[in-house]
Amino acid sequence: MFLFGMECRKIARSILYWVLVLTLLAVSFFQYEPIVKSELQRTDNPNSVFYITTSGSYADEQNSIPDEDMERAMMAGATNRLIDNYRNNRYEYYPFGYVKEKTMSAQEQSVILQYLMELTGLNEQELNGNPNETDTSQIGDVSISGGGAFILEPGKGSTNEGGQFIVEPDDWQYVPSHGESSETPNNTDNSFEIQVSFERFKEIMEEVSRLIGRNSYFSRTMLTLYYFGNDMEDTPITEQQHRDFYEGDRVTGAFARYYCDSISLVILFLPAFVIIDLMLRDKKRKMQSLIYPRTISSTKLICIRYAAAVCMTMLPVLILPIKSLFVLMRYCRSIGVQGDVLAFAKYTLAWILPTVMLVTALSLLVTVLMENYTAILLTGLMWLVCRPSVDKIAGGNYGLFDLIIRHNTLKGYGRMMENVQMLALNRICITVMAFGLVGLSALVYSVKRKGGLVFGSRKSTHNHWFKLSSYH
Amino acid sequence: MEIQIQALNKSFGKTKVLDNISLTIGNGMFGLLGRNGSGKTTLMQILATLEKPTSGTITFDKIPLGDTRQVRSLIGYLPQEFSLYPDMSVLEIMRYLAALSNLPVKVQHQRIPELLKKVNLWEDREKKVRKLSGGMKRRLGIAGALLHNPRILIADEPTAGLDPLERLRFYTLLNDFSTNRIVIVSSHIVSDIEAMCEKAAVLDTGKLLFHGTVEDDYMKMLRQLEQEVKK
Numbered sequence: 001m002f003l004f005g006m007e008c009r010k011i012a013r014s015i016l017y018w019v020l021v022l023t024l025l026a027v028s029f030f031q032y033e034p035i036v037k038s039e040l041q042r043t044d045n046p047n048s049v050f051y052i053t054t055s056g057s058y059a060d061e062q063n064s065i066p067d068e069d070m071e072r073a074m075m076a077g078a079t080n081r082l083i084d085n086y087r088n089n090r091y092e093y094y095p096f097g098y099v100k101e102k103t104m105s106a107q108e109q110s111v112i113l114q115y116l117m118e119l120t121g122l123n124e125q126e127l128n129g130n131p132n133e134t135d136t137s138q139i140g141d142v143s144i145s146g147g148g149a150f151i152l153e154p155g156k157g158s159t160n161e162g163g164q165f166i167v168e169p170d171d172w173q174y175v176p177s178h179g180e181s182s183e184t185p186n187n188t189d190n191s192f193e194i195q196v197s198f199e200r201f202k203e204i205m206e207e208v209s210r211l212i213g214r215n216s217y218f219s220r221t222m223l224t225l226y227y228f229g230n231d232m233e234d235t236p237i238t239e240q241q242h243r244d245f246y247e248g249d250r251v252t253g254a255f256a257r258y259y260c261d262s263i264s265l266v267i268l269f270l271p272a273f274v275i276i277d278l279m280l281r282d283k284k285r286k287m288q289s290l291i292y293p294r295t296i297s298s299t300k301l302i303c304i305r306y307a308a309a310v311c312m313t314m315l316p317v318l319i320l321p322i323k324s325l326f327v328l329m330r331y332c333r334s335i336g337v338q339g340d341v342l343a344f345a346k347y348t349l350a351w352i353l354p355t356v357m358l359v360t361a362l363s364l365l366v367t368v369l370m371e372n373y374t375a376i377l378l379t380g381l382m383w384l385v386c387r388p389s390v391d392k393i394a395g396g397n398y399g400l401f402d403l404i405i406r407h408n409t410l411k412g413y414g415r416m417m418e419n420v421q422m423l424a425l426n427r428i429c430i431t432v433m434a435f436g437l438v439g440l441s442a443l444v445y446s447v448k449r450k451g452g453l454v455f456g457s458r459k460s461t462h463n464h465w466f467k468l469s470s471y472h
Numbered sequence: 473m474e475i476q477i478q479a480l481n482k483s484f485g486k487t488k489v490l491d492n493i494s495l496t497i498g499n500g501m502f503g504l505l506g507r508n509g510s511g512k513t514t515l516m517q518i519l520a521t522l523e524k525p526t527s528g529t530i531t532f533d534k535i536p537l538g539d540t541r542q543v544r545s546l547i548g549y550l551p552q553e554f555s556l557y558p559d560m561s562v563l564e565i566m567r568y569l570a571a572l573s574n575l576p577v578k579v580q581h582q583r584i585p586e587l588l589k590k591v592n593l594w595e596d597r598e599k600k601v602r603k604l605s606g607g608m609k610r611r612l613g614i615a616g617a618l619l620h621n622p623r624i625l626i627a628d629e630p631t632a633g634l635d636p637l638e639r640l641r642f643y644t645l646l647n648d649f650s651t652n653r654i655v656i657v658s659s660h661i662v663s664d665i666e667a668m669c670e671k672a673a674v675l676d677t678g679k680l681l682f683h684g685t686v687e688d689d690y691m692k693m694l695r696q697l698e699q700e701v702k703k
Binding site: 003285287291293294295296301450451452 | 540
């Protein structure tokens with residue numbers, strides 16, 4: 001225990017550890033906390049997860065909708081979003097999983113304008129509209145399809161052989177908006193009829209997407225996800241979602257899931273720095289020859305250092321949401337709802353800890369073996385490869401070997417519960433793999449302590465004036 | 473206590489670093505003399521279980537070198553080149569090394585002050601390592617090597633870079649410790665080995681040139697030559 005404390009103290013004195021802490025702080029502060037704040041500010045909005053109806057009825061859940069209607073909804077919604085983006089010259093896309101904004105050049109804007117004219121039949125003046133009248137909140141995609149949206153009811157969808165959640169078109173349900181949502185569109189100044197076929201629309205969207213960048217809202221994936229709608233989107237709350245939020249998630253559970261999603265990309269990479277720095281410090285400080293001949297077993301030393309790195313990484317992960325937990329619990333008390341005080345601890349330990357364990361274990365093994373910074377490259381590569389594609393971000397990322405779980409919404413408790421077995425299996429697999437890598441690290445470390453597995457050349461460490469050969 | 477080295481060979485790739493070394497080392501101070509690249513450090517690293525011999529056997533009172541767990545409990549090792557975590561204090565370093573030696577906390581409380589007083593660092597126990605002089609770091613290193621009260625102490629060039637006063641302090645310290653124990657020190661300075669040790673071995677290009685007492689004519693000849701070079 002004493003050695004564990006010493007290793008934790010060593011980590012706490014590392015600059016790279018504070019890089020991790022500050023990054024988590026930034027993500028929590030700029031990504032997660034604003035969601036808590038904004039959601040608490042619109043509790044009366046039918047789109048808010050907090051919304052409790054006074055009339056006794058929530059948004060309806062209707063059954064399947066014809067493909068042509070879905071296509072029309074997509075074309076109208078996407079075109080309207082494109083008009084809005086064009087007017088503001090601000091296009092959002094997700095090149096690395098996180099949202100980025102792009103400003104087009106004048107030439108690119110004129111290309112977009114041509115496409116918009118083709119799509120709507122409106123002229124340049126009509127499309128440009130009056131900038132003062134443009135209100136982005138009124139050109140949302142939510143209600144374009146006729147005052148409602150398509151949602152995926154919990155229980156719908158299926159899991160394929162690879163463990164990936166699959167949603168078929170028939171799984172979507174159309175939910176009309178009954179509430180006086182602030183996001184109800186107002187198209188009076190630019191009402192239009194789509195002038196092109198669905199095939200031509202897809203071609204135009206592909207071109208537009210290419211101009212904006214990887215995973216823009218106009219990519220095929222995002223169009224399917226956003227304009228065919230799903231239960232993760234900003235749609236009026238249904239009764240099922242209301243029950244899920246207050247009874248299933250007990251309020252804090254939904255926010256804990258969202259918090260875990262916010263930090264997931266950080267967790268897939270930065271924990272590597274903590275263990276790499278801890279292990280390489282021996283080499284940098286020339287402590288190896290003092291540590292190696294000690295009686296401590298390699299397994300014990302490696303396990304203690306690994307545990308210290310994992311615990312120190314998890315410490316800020318567990319501490320950061322405490323503030324929002326208090327805020328949410330206070331709100332729960334004010335409306336007489338029993339919030340789950342342990343939700344953040346449960347979700348971070350179940351969703352985040354296994355990923356931290358695996359990233360740390362892999363970095364540990366590579367660092368023990370190579371005694372250099374190769375692990376940073378490797379985990380960086382892993383971050384790029386194993387990052388879930390954009391379609392999984394909101395839709396849930398529940399494959400057996402997915403390293404991180406994405407659940408970029410406060411809704412979707414039902415979908416998570418549908419996949420809970422797969423989730424559990426995934427986390428267990430990752431944890432087992434992590435333990436395996438730690439065991440391997442201990443083995444390699446043990447061999448290294450005895451002078452084995454040396455990479456590179458050995459260099460001479462001293463150069464003295466005394467040359468015995470001259471006395472022969 | 474006795475260390476027996478039989479037909480020891482060590483190669484790094486095609487380079488032979490130790491060539492058929494056979495040596496017996498008993499209690500007391502034992503010196504390893506040799507120039508740069510003679511194989512002293514490699515021999516000491518093998519004795520400290522940090523390197524594996526290519527061939528040959530080494531036993532520590534019949535305990536084979538391969539039994540690293542047992543051997544590591546017998547030896548204390550002070551490498552020639554080492555550094556310490558600069559942001560730790562003298563006391564923290566001692567506690568850390570004690571924990572790595574599986575020393576119970578109760579024993580730590582007794583041993584650490586005792587050793588720090590012995591190496592004259594007790595007054596500086598709260599000082600950060602980065603503020604210690606080279607000599608102080610070496611004394612801290614030796615105190616760390618003695619933490620688990622080893623029966624064999626291996627010190628690779630312990631006085632390199634130290635001023636005469638620090639060197640004298642080191643000789644005394646190692647001499648005090650050598651009663652009923654084996655202390656192996658290496659050096660490229662003949663006078664240092666003569667001053668510290670009763671017995672010595674001379675290595676050159678991995679071969680054992682001499683093995684005997686420091687009063688031997690061979691050692692006297694080396695001393696004489698060393699003085700001539702200095703002039």
